[in-house]
Amino acid sequence: MYACAYVVVLAFTCLAAASPVNPTIAHVEVIEETDSFLDNAHYLNNEQIAELFARLSRDYPALAQAYTIGRTTQGRELHALALNAPAPNGNGDDLLRPMVKLVANIQGDEALGRQIVLYMAEYLASSYQLDSQVQRLLNTTEIHFLPSCNPDGFAAAKVSQMLLLTRTMTNMA
Numbered sequence: 001m002y003a004c005a006y007v008v009v010l011a012f013t014c015l016a017a018a019s020p021v022n023p024t025i026a027h028v029e030v031i032e033e034t035d036s037f038l039d040n041a042h043y044l045n046n047e048q049i050a051e052l053f054a055r056l057s058r059d060y061p062a063l064a065q066a067y068t069i070g071r072t073t074q075g076r077e078l079h080a081l082a083l084n085a086p087a088p089n090g091n092g093d094d095l096l097r098p099m100v101k102l103v104a105n106i107q108g109d110e111a112l113g114r115q116i117v118l119y120m121a122e123y124l125a126s127s128y129q130l131d132s133q134v135q136r137l138l139n140t141t142e143i144h145f146l147p148s149c150n151p152d153g154f155a156a157a158k159v160s161q162m163l164l165l166t167r168t169m170t171n172m173a
């Protein structure tokens with residue numbers, strides 16, 4: 001849960017910092033607009049994360065770069081995605097661009113943050129053309145997503161029990 005809360009706080013901080021004028025921003029939409037998680041809770045496995053990041057890089061080549069930061073002790077790749085929209089004239093401002101990283105699923109069986117990071121990456125990439133606040137965020141900030149830094153632990157965990165816990169938590173919320 002700490003990992004999850006950490007990610008949420010970071011995400012809110014990052015969005016709030018990008019939008020001082022209008023604080024009622026994307027943190028609600030992130031969940032509601034792209035999400036079927038509450039109706040149909042499911043977690044992407046490591047291969048599906050790779051596919052999602054590859055698709056985002058393909059669909060939004062000017063914004064998204066998928067990469068890996070290496071392999072776990074059991075040989076699973078650690079998938080990451082970078083999102084940013086560098087200024088086209090490349091005038092050197094990029095050196096001063098703040099960089100943020102969102103890391104989740106540090107404990108293998110605490111997986112909610114993993115899904116939140118994935119939804120957030122997808123939401124930001126797909127909203128860039130449509131939402132001026134997202135545009136401003138990605139124009140001025142480089143964001144790196146590492147949805148799972150423990151895919152070995154996730155693979156070993158019992159997903160059915162994680163989903164049960166997720167449902168219990170969302171019913172309480």
Ligand SMILES: *[C@@H]1O[C@H](CO)[C@@H](O)[C@H](O)[C@H]1NC(C)=O
Pocket residue numbers: 085086087088132133135136139
């Ligand atoms: C983001 O950057 C693009 C390209 O430089 C520019 O056309 C657009 O107006 C910028 N959007 C915002 C909200 O600053």
